[in-house]
Amino acid sequence: MTQSSTALLTLDGISVSFGGVKAITDISFEVAAGEICALIGPNGAGKSSLLNVINGVYRPQYGTLRFDGHAYRRMDAHDAAHHGIARTFQNLALFRRMSVFENVLAGRNLHRRSTWLEQTLRVGRAGRDEALQRERAQRVIDALDLQPWRDSVVGTLSYGLQKRVELARALAAEPRLLLLDEPMAGMNTEEKHAMAGYVLDANEHLGVTVVLIEHDIGVVMGLSDHVVVLDYGKKIADGRPDEVRTNPDVLAAYLGTRH
Numbered sequence: 001m002t003q004s005s006t007a008l009l010t011l012d013g014i015s016v017s018f019g020g021v022k023a024i025t026d027i028s029f030e031v032a033a034g035e036i037c038a039l040i041g042p043n044g045a046g047k048s049s050l051l052n053v054i055n056g057v058y059r060p061q062y063g064t065l066r067f068d069g070h071a072y073r074r075m076d077a078h079d080a081a082h083h084g085i086a087r088t089f090q091n092l093a094l095f096r097r098m099s100v101f102e103n104v105l106a107g108r109n110l111h112r113r114s115t116w117l118e119q120t121l122r123v124g125r126a127g128r129d130e131a132l133q134r135e136r137a138q139r140v141i142d143a144l145d146l147q148p149w150r151d152s153v154v155g156t157l158s159y160g161l162q163k164r165v166e167l168a169r170a171l172a173a174e175p176r177l178l179l180l181d182e183p184m185a186g187m188n189t190e191e192k193h194a195m196a197g198y199v200l201d202a203n204e205h206l207g208v209t210v211v212l213i214e215h216d217i218g219v220v221m222g223l224s225d226h227v228v229v230l231d232y233g234k235k236i237a238d239g240r241p242d243e244v245r246t247n248p249d250v251l252a253a254y255l256g257t258r259h
């Protein structure tokens, strides 16, 4: 598969197995710079595994990944973060005993210029650097309307708010590509609407390219520019939301008439 000039991310023939279980089989698609791309499909279709390939948690047995013009047989998780790939998790991965601000500040770690020693001894660039990182973290708190809970311990917040804090921490890293694993799961309609607004804001105003997994098809159709549908580890559709929603294979996968 050749990469088009606008692609930020290209997956080419990616396959992942666990023992005898094929989680992903020969998946290829492109994510254009600046778009919101949704990965959808029934439970166990391979969506989370694919995000884990993109940010280097899983190593594909076959296939290549291209990010920003560079090809990788495997994206190392540490490198992925350095290249500007951030993610949130299906089951929240926050520091539950720390405050909202401290969690968001943790998202700035890659941008710190002072060394660990300078930070510990509070010398050299450490003071200036800390002030800059705190200011940037505060901007994200404000943008995501988290100020009322800024000093609250994360574990005491509602699930919906914790999801928003996780988005804030990912955005604090100033990613080029944001991977969201079910950002609206477990939310009521109002919370989903708000979350969709924050994702759209990040996409439109910060230019962040987004790949998200979401089960609520209404949300997906309203939010995404591009939808990729997986079923049993294979790609069964790839196109604009209006193309995908009428695709017979997609309808069959969702209505269960094909299995």
Ligand SMILES: Nc1ncnc2c1ncn2[C@@H]1O[C@H](COP(=O)(O)OP(=O)(O)OP(=O)(O)O)[C@@H](O)[C@H]1O
Residues within 6 Å of the ligand: 018, 021, 022, 023, 041, 042, 043, 044, 045, 046, 047, 048, 049, 050, 090
């Ligand atoms: N670390 C792992 N070890 C073994 N099997 C795994 C692992 N990760 C995923 N799988 C298997 O790969 C397949 C795809 O799982 P995956 O979680 O990627 O699907 P999904 O589409 O994200 O599902 P859901 O919507 O339920 O989260 C499943 O059969 C799953 O059991």
